[in-house]
Amino acid sequence: MTKKVFEFDDDLVVNRLGYGTMQLPGKGVWGPNSDPKNAVAVVDAVLNSDVNFIDTADAYGPWFANLYLKQALQNYQGAHKMIATKVGFTRQGPNQWTVLGNPAYLRQQVELNLFSLGLEQLDLVQLHRIDPDYPLADQLGVLADLQHEGKIKHIGLSQVSVAQLEAARQIVPIVSVQNRYNLIDRSDEDVLAYAQENHLAFIPWFPLATGELAEAGGVLANIAAIHHATPAQISLAWLLQRADVILPIPGTANAAHFFSNAAAANITLSEAEMTALTDLSDE
Numbered sequence: 001m002t003k004k005v006f007e008f009d010d011d012l013v014v015n016r017l018g019y020g021t022m023q024l025p026g027k028g029v030w031g032p033n034s035d036p037k038n039a040v041a042v043v044d045a046v047l048n049s050d051v052n053f054i055d056t057a058d059a060y061g062p063w064f065a066n067l068y069l070k071q072a073l074q075n076y077q078g079a080h081k082m083i084a085t086k087v088g089f090t091r092q093g094p095n096q097w098t099v100l101g102n103p104a105y106l107r108q109q110v111e112l113n114l115f116s117l118g119l120e121q122l123d124l125v126q127l128h129r130i131d132p133d134y135p136l137a138d139q140l141g142v143l144a145d146l147q148h149e150g151k152i153k154h155i156g157l158s159q160v161s162v163a164q165l166e167a168a169r170q171i172v173p174i175v176s177v178q179n180r181y182n183l184i185d186r187s188d189e190d191v192l193a194y195a196q197e198n199h200l201a202f203i204p205w206f207p208l209a210t211g212e213l214a215e216a217g218g219v220l221a222n223i224a225a226i227h228h229a230t231p232a233q234i235s236l237a238w239l240l241q242r243a244d245v246i247l248p249i250p251g252t253a254n255a256a257h258f259f260s261n262a263a264a265a266n267i268t269l270s271e272a273e274m275t276a277l278t279d280l281s282d283e
């Protein structure tokens with residue numbers, strides 16, 4: 001039986017279908033959205049839905065995604081939403097991303113995430129990438145210090161191997177791993193298996209293969225037709241049924257797409273459908 005929720009701890013239990021903010025800034029994840037009011041309205045819709053796990057990063061914009069999220073959070077009166085952010089990238093322009101794991105920079109980014117989100121504590125801070133130019137113990141050490149100071153609740157990693165996960169877990173407790181994974185890109189099956197064995201949240205980025213899966217035909221479209229659903233919804237339903245530790249975070253700057261994606265949580269795929277979809281892997 002597929003579990004609908006993931007328990008980070010006794011107080012932090014989230015619905016497994018989340019939302020990612022990376023589509024909110026301008027083109028190339030750079031600068032403001034051409035329609036900032038709409039960006040905030042999309043986050044309003046997210047906050048007022050059952051979705052209670054939101055993934056963001058200071059690098060998105062940079063800052064614009066966090067600022068839209070902050071604006072929506074300030075108007076929101078409901079139950080707690082888990083906010084997961086990331087640190088460890090610098091930005092130079094559209095589609096330009098440069099890793100920086102200098103512990104002083106990571107500390108600054110945690111403080112600026114708190115400020116830009118208007119929060120006193122970050123539920124989850126993920127190291128966006130491990131920087132090979134700094135010792136892993138120093139990059140995670142500063143996050144552990146911030147955790148002891150109460151500024152971070154949980155620590156996670158992004159785009160790592162099983163060996164890196166194991167090394168990190170020797171240094172500090174890790175609750176999550178965010179790697180690229182979707183119906184047609186399964187290169188990190190070993191990391192998913194490790195997450196399952198160790199009850200780590202596995203947060204697949206590009207869950208819709210950046211929208212490619214929304215356009216798909218073939219088996220995906222046929223199964224979608226049977227469920228009166230869209231290919232995007234079936235791709236998300238497949239992720240949710242694939243493993244109980246998976247928390248997909250589809251990104252969109254379109255409220256209608258958000259509602260459609262969120263409804264994927266209500267789809268149950270048969271065993272035969274799961275097998276047919278799983279066999280689509282390019283691996």
Ligand SMILES: NC(=O)c1ccc[n+]([C@@H]2O[C@H](COP(=O)([O-])OP(=O)(O)OC[C@H]3O[C@@H](n4cnc5c(N)ncnc54)[C@H](OP(=O)(O)O)[C@@H]3O)[C@@H](O)[C@H]2O)c1
Nearest residue numbers: 020021022205206207208209210211214250251252253257
């Ligand atoms: N850790 C990392 O290194 C990393 C890297 C990349 C992303 N992420 C995280 O993962 C999240 C998801 O990744 P992503 O947003 O890049 O890719 P994605 O979720 O795979 O796909 C987003 C794309 O699909 C489109 N889309 C979304 N829902 C749709 C629907 N129902 N119908 C048709 N098109 C739809 C979006 O356009 P519209 O806006 O028009 O809907 C957008 O172009 C990000 O938001 C971010 O939080 C993390």
